Amino acid sequence: MNMDSMLQVRNLKKYFPIKGSLFGAGPSYVHALENVDLDLYKGETLGVVGESGSGKSTLGRTIIQLEQPTAGKVLFEGKDVSALKGEELKRFRTNIQMVFQDPYASLNPRLSVGYAIAEPMIAHKRFASKAETKEATEELMKKVGLQPSMASQYPHNFSGGQRQRIGIARALSLNPKVLICDEAVSALDVSVQSQILNLFNALKRELGLTYIFIAHDLSVVRYISDRILVLYLGTVMEIAPKSRLFEKHYHPYTESLISASPEPSTAKRKGRIILSGEIPSPINPPKGCKFHTRCFKCMERCKVEEPGLREIETGHFVRCHLYDEKGRN
Amino acid sequence: MSRYITLRLAKGILTFFIAVTITFLIVRLMPGDPTTALISDSLSPEDALVLKESFGLDKPLYQQYFLFIRNLLKGDLGYSFFYKDSVASIIGNKLWWTLLLMGSSLFVTLLIGIPLGVISAKHQGKLLDQAINVAVVIGVSIFVPLLAFLLLYSFSFRLMWTPIGGAYSPGIDSSQMFGSVVSHMILPCATLVITYLASTVLYMRNSMLDVLKEDYVRTAKAKGVNDRKVTWSHALRNALIPTVTVTGLMIGKMVAGAVLTETVFSWPGVGTMIYDAVQKQDFPLLQGAFLVLAASVVVMTLITDLVVAWLDPRIKL
Amino acid sequence: MREKTFLESFSRHRLGVIGCVGVALILLAGVVGPFFVPFQKGYGEAMPLAGPSAENFLGTDALGLDLFSEIIWGARTSILISASAVLVAMFIGIPLGLVSGYSRGKIGALIDSAIEITMTIPTLPLMILISALVGPSVRTVAVVIGVFAWPTLARIVRNSTLKVSQMQYIEAAKVLGISKGSIMFKHILLNIAGPVLVDITLIMATAVLTESSLSYLGLGDPNVWSWGGILQTAFKAGHHFRAWWLVIFPAASIMLYVIFFNLLGIGINETLNPKSRK
Numbered sequence: 001m002n003m004d005s006m007l008q009v010r011n012l013k014k015y016f017p018i019k020g021s022l023f024g025a026g027p028s029y030v031h032a033l034e035n036v037d038l039d040l041y042k043g044e045t046l047g048v049v050g051e052s053g054s055g056k057s058t059l060g061r062t063i064i065q066l067e068q069p070t071a072g073k074v075l076f077e078g079k080d081v082s083a084l085k086g087e088e089l090k091r092f093r094t095n096i097q098m099v100f101q102d103p104y105a106s107l108n109p110r111l112s113v114g115y116a117i118a119e120p121m122i123a124h125k126r127f128a129s130k131a132e133t134k135e136a137t138e139e140l141m142k143k144v145g146l147q148p149s150m151a152s153q154y155p156h157n158f159s160g161g162q163r164q165r166i167g168i169a170r171a172l173s174l175n176p177k178v179l180i181c182d183e184a185v186s187a188l189d190v191s192v193q194s195q196i197l198n199l200f201n202a203l204k205r206e207l208g209l210t211y212i213f214i215a216h217d218l219s220v221v222r223y224i225s226d227r228i229l230v231l232y233l234g235t236v237m238e239i240a241p242k243s244r245l246f247e248k249h250y251h252p253y254t255e256s257l258i259s260a261s262p263e264p265s266t267a268k269r270k271g272r273i274i275l276s277g278e279i280p281s282p283i284n285p286p287k288g289c290k291f292h293t294r295c296f297k298c299m300e301r302c303k304v305e306e307p308g309l310r311e312i313e314t315g316h317f318v319r320c321h322l323y324d325e326k327g328r329n
Numbered sequence: 330m331s332r333y334i335t336l337r338l339a340k341g342i343l344t345f346f347i348a349v350t351i352t353f354l355i356v357r358l359m360p361g362d363p364t365t366a367l368i369s370d371s372l373s374p375e376d377a378l379v380l381k382e383s384f385g386l387d388k389p390l391y392q393q394y395f396l397f398i399r400n401l402l403k404g405d406l407g408y409s410f411f412y413k414d415s416v417a418s419i420i421g422n423k424l425w426w427t428l429l430l431m432g433s434s435l436f437v438t439l440l441i442g443i444p445l446g447v448i449s450a451k452h453q454g455k456l457l458d459q460a461i462n463v464a465v466v467i468g469v470s471i472f473v474p475l476l477a478f479l480l481l482y483s484f485s486f487r488l489m490w491t492p493i494g495g496a497y498s499p500g501i502d503s504s505q506m507f508g509s510v511v512s513h514m515i516l517p518c519a520t521l522v523i524t525y526l527a528s529t530v531l532y533m534r535n536s537m538l539d540v541l542k543e544d545y546v547r548t549a550k551a552k553g554v555n556d557r558k559v560t561w562s563h564a565l566r567n568a569l570i571p572t573v574t575v576t577g578l579m580i581g582k583m584v585a586g587a588v589l590t591e592t593v594f595s596w597p598g599v600g601t602m603i604y605d606a607v608q609k610q611d612f613p614l615l616q617g618a619f620l621v622l623a624a625s626v627v628v629m630t631l632i633t634d635l636v637v638a639w640l641d642p643r644i645k646l
Numbered sequence: 647m648r649e650k651t652f653l654e655s656f657s658r659h660r661l662g663v664i665g666c667v668g669v670a671l672i673l674l675a676g677v678v679g680p681f682f683v684p685f686q687k688g689y690g691e692a693m694p695l696a697g698p699s700a701e702n703f704l705g706t707d708a709l710g711l712d713l714f715s716e717i718i719w720g721a722r723t724s725i726l727i728s729a730s731a732v733l734v735a736m737f738i739g740i741p742l743g744l745v746s747g748y749s750r751g752k753i754g755a756l757i758d759s760a761i762e763i764t765m766t767i768p769t770l771p772l773m774i775l776i777s778a779l780v781g782p783s784v785r786t787v788a789v790v791i792g793v794f795a796w797p798t799l800a801r802i803v804r805n806s807t808l809k810v811s812q813m814q815y816i817e818a819a820k821v822l823g824i825s826k827g828s829i830m831f832k833h834i835l836l837n838i839a840g841p842v843l844v845d846i847t848l849i850m851a852t853a854v855l856t857e858s859s860l861s862y863l864g865l866g867d868p869n870v871w872s873w874g875g876i877l878q879t880a881f882k883a884g885h886h887f888r889a890w891w892l893v894i895f896p897a898a899s900i901m902l903y904v905i906f907f908n909l910l911g912i913g914i915n916e917t918l919n920p921k922s923r924k
Contacts, residue, residue: 064821093823105814110836120822170822344763351772359779462661466912470904472855474862474877475897478886486887578765585770589859593881603771607778607864615778619771626768 006210007040007063007096007178012072014055014062014234018283030282032058033234034290035072037309040178045204045211047225047242049218049257053279055234056214057101060180063212064098065089076178094124097176101183103163107155113166114151117141120173140169143206144199161192168199172207180212185220197224218261222246227315230254233282233290236309240316250318252297289321297322337634341627348623352616353397357390406620407613411606416617420599424621426496427598431580431587431629433514434521439576442526446533446572447565450541461531468527473586477520477593484516491516494595517594521586525579532575537568570640577633581626655917662913668906676721683718686711686871698891705891707876708883713891717899719871724903727788728853732846734792735799740842742796743803744830748811758804761797769794770859777865784867787860791853802845806838813837840918847911851904858900873900 013036015029032055040046050056061067063074065081074082081092100106107116118137127133138148144165155163164184171179181200185193201224203209215221221228228245230238230253238251249255256273275294280286286293292302301321309319388396400406406416449457484491492498497509540546541564549559591600599618606614656662694710704713746757773790780786810816811834819829835842860866861874862881873896879885880892 066817066821090823093821098818098821100814100818102814106818108815108819108833108837110839111833119819119824119828123822123824123828167818170818174822340759340763343759344766347763348767348772351767352775355776356779359776462912466661466905466908470851470855470901470908472858472897472900472904474859474881475893475901478881478893478897482887581766581768584768585856585859588770588774589862592863603774604863607774610778612775612779615771615775619768619775622768622771626766630766 004042005039006042006077008073008075009036009038009059009063010073010075012036012059012062012074013070014058014067015070028283031234031285032282033062033069034285036231036234036236038229038236038239040210040212043204043208043210044226045213045224047221047228048212048214048231049216049221049228050231051216051279053233053282054231055282056216056231057182058234059231060098060182060212060214064096064180065092090124094174095176096178096180097171097174099164099167099171099179099181099184102187103160103167104155104187106167107163109155112152112154113146113158114141116155116166117151117170117173120170124174126174136173140173143172143203144169159192160188161195164188164192164196165199168196168203172203176209178210178212180214182214183216184213186215186217193220200224218257230257233280233285235290236317236319237291238316238318239309240313244313244316250312250316250323251291251320252295252322253291256296289319333638334635337631341631344630345624345627349398349401349620350394352620353394356612356616357393401620406617409606409611409614409617411609411611411614416613419602419614420617420621423597423599423602424625426596427587427591427600427622428625429510430514430517430521430591430596430598431583434518434525434587435576435580435583437518437522438525438529441522442529443533443565443569443572445526446530447537447560447568449530450534450537450568451560453538461527461534464527465531468524471524473520473524473589474593476523477517477590480516480520481593496597513594513596517590517596520590520593521583524586525583528579529572529576533568533572536571537564540564540568543567566640570637573633573636573640577630577637580629580633584622584626652917656913659913659917661909662917665906665909665911665913668902669910672721672903672906673725675718676725679718680722683715685719686715697889704895705889707879707889707892708885713876713895716871716876717873717895720873720876720896720899721903723784723867723870723872724854724857724900727784727791727857728850730785730788731792731795731853731857732849734789735795735849736842736846738793739796739799740803740835743800744807744834746800747804747807748830748834749826757800761800761804764794764797765801770856773856773860774863774865777860782860782865782867784870787857787865787867791856795849795853799842799845799849802841803838806841807834810834810837840914844911844915844918847907847914851907851911854900854903854907873897 012033014033015031018028018030036055036059038046048056048059058067062069062082065074065084069082072082073080076092076095084092107113111119114134114137117140118133121127121133121136127136137151141148141151146162146165146169150157155166158166167184184200185196188196197220200211200213204211211224213221213224222242225242227239227241229236230251232253238245238249238254240249245254246258249258256275259273273296275296277294280290280293286303288304288306289295289298289302290306292298295302299321305321307319307321307324309317310323311317312323404417406420408414409416409419412419449461481493485493492513494513496513497506498513501509541560546559546564549563550556554563587598588600588603590596591598592604595601599622603615603618605611606618656666689709689711691710694706694708698705702712702714704717707713707716742757742760746754746761748754773794776790777786807830816829816833819833824833857866857872858874858877861872862878864878864882866872866875866878868875876896877886877893880889886893
């Protein structure tokens, strides 16, 4: 690939300690992310899919420094940002912003929406005068499809879709280069979802944004993404350009995900693959391949040895023993 | 010693140490000359000089502090201007009366409050809820001297059922002592019990309601264990844990109630002594009274901690 | 359907409304009253220790002064002291509670222990010692009460802060680079105003109880009228058995003040959290 990689995640690991019980067996951890590697290219939309508990939200939160990584690095424009503090961290915040999942919980009910959008600009001293800040706020509101006259109202006067627009305007107030959308439409009605997705696409074109779009809903990710990353128990299972992934996926987990997602447009649906059992606990992840306990193509080898992430075709990576041979090509 | 007791003990010692430090700083950092606070004008100049040296008031602050602590550890709380006696021995004579009053009041409060709380948890209803709520509001709003006065006025002056004041009738022999003290203690004790009963009932009731919702209580009931037995043995022990914890926190407030009660009934404890010391501007006595009461509260809190530990199977003693 | 406003819900809480009306009357008596009733000083012209009459309808004290006027001026003292004590308690308790609830870690643990220890120490004897040393005045009493009232407020602020800081909008503010100070003193404080208000009414109540206790023990400001001070004078002179009005009216004022503020607090609390009815 010749595109510029603006954000690199290298060997990112995030373990959450669990408080030992009273009858204390040693400390245990939730293995949220295990050695995640990814590159984010300028101008693309990277979709991240996985079931709940796959670590996809933690990935976004760790990239944006809401969580400190246990190990590994997050590089933004070549600079390690995973240990930033104080003013440097504040400056980094203007590069990557986030749109949160729950439009009802992510806006402070006691602050007017105009203030919610203007506050980051005031905190970062983007403008010298109040008038300029106000103008920029109104500009942002228009950009996301809200009437600037509503700036003095409080969140409870807005619908879920409108609130999410406010959240987007607020995230854009710092002129970020990258936007992480963590389940940004999953709390919305389906009809509203498509409006917001279209808004994301329009903003991307207009502002030249780069997205990391985290969702459990494959159809949403398919609609918006250029590339898709499949996460299972904190581990990257497959990464591929969207067009390729839906045509030819290699990992049995991806296969099951795609077969389970409703796809009205394509008539060539094969039989649905229904995975047995639940996603294993991230406190005691399975040895070997993380997916082997539910895999319908599981081999003896999968239970003991974890496969590596191999590039099978250009830009298409898979972590599965089935393709070891091809990987060697 | 288990971790729990060690921790509680350390916290108790720290609390008392902080109380000591606050006292030390207050007396010395207040505007004006600390000498006047610690040494009365009525003392002879020679006595004043001796006292001044014993406080180390001419030395730097940190040396005074060490001296203060050392004296405390030796049990030396200073010298009272008014009584012309050491503060420690004066308070030593009064403290037991205060502890007796507080201890019996606490005992009676729990003795009545716990069963009342359990019974009220078993008989829920709007009327009872309201009654308890109103009682709690009145309880926390009681101005102790008024309640004490009303009791004294009705039972001692009007009805003449109880003695007017003091802790025992003068000139009686030791065989009558117990009865005399009990009859003198009824009203002061009643004052404190009335003041603190409602909150105890409320806490007991709420924790009982919580416990009755727990799985093991429902399991016991489902297994056909007698309802009475479930309430009074299975549930009670667990419901007592939060109540005793809260009682421990109440002790500090109860000291205030006891001080005020004593003054109305001329109970010969630390409270009445504080009242007199205020009138006489006897600062060393006031300082000693606070330190001793703080220490008593720390010890009583430790005792409630131990009771909690005994009740709570999750804490290993 | 429109959500009910706070006032609409509150107006249905009977005890809360009683408390609110009572508090309003007390404020009226204490703030406006002194402009209409003369300050009592020296010796009165009325008969000393006379019971309630048309002239002095709450009776007179041992100096022949009008008890009603003394009580009105006493209301002013109570309001002044409890309100100042609340300000002092807020000044200490709110920042400490916010910091301990928001930034956890070592500082949080330190503040928690400070709260716990201050709550264990018997404060009345300590307040007596301080007031006696500094000399009784309205200012001393107000500051001393406020300084020892902060732990309950700090604890409430802390617990509410712990809850609010879990909210996504706090994370959002963090990601947006909003400073810790703004997050605590704007984003969080605005959302915990309810419980803070409730605790303030409760502090108003206990402050008057403490103020009256100190005055009753002879540590009130000798230059102002206070309800506890009237009681102290009566008890000290032994008039309390002969002139019941010198005990009942000031003591009733104290208790009504406390009850009304408590009821107001309960009303606000139960309107804000309908489920948490105790």
